Amino acid sequence: MLDIQKIRADFPILNEEVNGKPLVYFDNAATSQTPQVVIDAIVEYYSKYNANIHRGVHTLSQVATDAYEQARLKVQKHFNAKKSYEVILTAGTTHSINIVATGFTALLKEGDEIIVSALEHHSNIVPWQMLCERVGAVLKVIPFNEAGELQMDVYDTLLSDKTKLVFTNHISNALGTINPIKEIIDKAHAVGAAVLIDGAQACPHIKPDVQELDVDFYVASAHKLCGPTGVGLLYGKEEWLNKLPPYQGGGEMIETVTFEKTTYAGLPHKFEAGTPNICGGIAFGVALDYMNGIGFDKIGAYEQELLDYGTEQLSQIEGLRIYGTSKNKASVISFNIGDIHPFDIGSILDKLGVAVRTGHHCAQPIMNTYGIPGTVRASFSFYNTKEEIDVLVAAVKKAQMMLS
Numbered sequence: 001m002l003d004i005q006k007i008r009a010d011f012p013i014l015n016e017e018v019n020g021k022p023l024v025y026f027d028n029a030a031t032s033q034t035p036q037v038v039i040d041a042i043v044e045y046y047s048k049y050n051a052n053i054h055r056g057v058h059t060l061s062q063v064a065t066d067a068y069e070q071a072r073l074k075v076q077k078h079f080n081a082k083k084s085y086e087v088i089l090t091a092g093t094t095h096s097i098n099i100v101a102t103g104f105t106a107l108l109k110e111g112d113e114i115i116v117s118a119l120e121h122h123s124n125i126v127p128w129q130m131l132c133e134r135v136g137a138v139l140k141v142i143p144f145n146e147a148g149e150l151q152m153d154v155y156d157t158l159l160s161d162k163t164k165l166v167f168t169n170h171i172s173n174a175l176g177t178i179n180p181i182k183e184i185i186d187k188a189h190a191v192g193a194a195v196l197i198d199g200a201q202a203c204p205h206i207k208p209d210v211q212e213l214d215v216d217f218y219v220a221s222a223h224k225l226c227g228p229t230g231v232g233l234l235y236g237k238e239e240w241l242n243k244l245p246p247y248q249g250g251g252e253m254i255e256t257v258t259f260e261k262t263t264y265a266g267l268p269h270k271f272e273a274g275t276p277n278i279c280g281g282i283a284f285g286v287a288l289d290y291m292n293g294i295g296f297d298k299i300g301a302y303e304q305e306l307l308d309y310g311t312e313q314l315s316q317i318e319g320l321r322i323y324g325t326s327k328n329k330a331s332v333i334s335f336n337i338g339d340i341h342p343f344d345i346g347s348i349l350d351k352l353g354v355a356v357r358t359g360h361h362c363a364q365p366i367m368n369t370y371g372i373p374g375t376v377r378a379s380f381s382f383y384n385t386k387e388e389i390d391v392l393v394a395a396v397k398k399a400q401m402m403l404s
């Protein structure tokens with residue numbers, strides 16, 4: 001069991017008031033809140049050892065370099081990557097996907113096929129469309145059913161020896177669906193295709209094991225798992241990272257530079273041009289320590305309780321429809337009430353101190369499939385409580401009364 005009150009005391013922001021009401025933060029799928037240990041790590045970095053890394057002979061630079069490389073090892077251990085240099089520290093999920101999608105320009109040809117799920121966030125759609133435009137590849141889409149589950153029988157029919165890449169999220173940000181990624185990966189590998197899994201929404205809830213998954217690329221953002229913004233992970237199998245060309249040129253990603261020819265550094269530096277988010281990387285490591293200290297098994301089990309309770313309570317509201325009713329689901333509830341615009345509900349919830357996201361959640365194709373402009377999305381984290389869900393439910397009822 002989690003000691004929720006003790007956990008809540010780790011997050012100073014949870015004591016804040018918004019619009020004169022205690023904050024109820026249910027926008028965790030957009031970004032999670034930050035525990036004091038992570039805030040302290042950021043303050044400590046800038047107060048005590050702020051220096052550029054991998055280049056200075058001076059002590060501070062060495063301390064900062066060690067701390068940054070320590071963070072890489074923590075990320076490696078957390079995701080169970082075989083080698084530390086298979087962990088590229090990036091600016092976040094979007095950056096990681098763009099590194100891979102741009103790199104594949106050199107590896108694909110006209111007529112090659114790429115398969116995507118229809119449940120994607122725009123950041124796992126647009127970079128691949130841009131890749132298709134560059135090389136003349138064809139994008140094929142795995143549809144989802146009414147519950148928001150991928151239609152795996154259709155996936156089977158899309159796969160062929162033309163398939164070079166498959167990419168999907170591990171968990172849908174808009175619906176909470178947990179996708180059967182092991183099956184997706186194994187079937188893609190059977191036709192020789194590489195797989196990228198967007199773990200942005202999964203990592204706050206699940207501890208993925210990239211070797212067990214046998215995934216080629218796995219990406220995530222630190223800010224969704226109690227870390228800071230502007231830093232994230234690109235895990236890639238060594239063989240794939242070696243095949244991809246660098247994404248950006250600059251300092252730190254080279255071995256030698258002359259005006260005649262430049263040779264590139266090995267992994268991971270080949271993909272880490274320029275001064276990275278040093279403090280962010282270090283704080284990412286601290287955030288992983290913090291979450292592992294609580295334990296992902298306990299986090300997952302408690303969030304499932306919140307999801308079940310929230311689903312049960314919200315379902316009792318007349319006219320409320322939940323979008324995304326997959327059997328395997330993370331603690332995200334997307335809903336609408338009749339034809340009330342989600343933005344109007346969200347605005348009233350905000351006045352009552354409840355933070356949710358409204359709109360298309362950067363997943364317009366999902367909204368188009370359901371024929372709706374968007375939803376109200378409440379996403380729960382391990383520091384939320386059932387009492388807060390009661391506040392949400394009361395606030396939704398009030399909004400319904402005011403808007404009907």
Ligand code: 7TS
Binds near residue numbers: 031121123173199
């Ligand atoms: N992929 C998924 C599945 C996401 O949920 C998000 C962000 C991203 C990629 C992009 O991550 P970034 O850190 O590079 O921005 N999702 C959301 C959301 O659902 N609400 O706000 C951001």
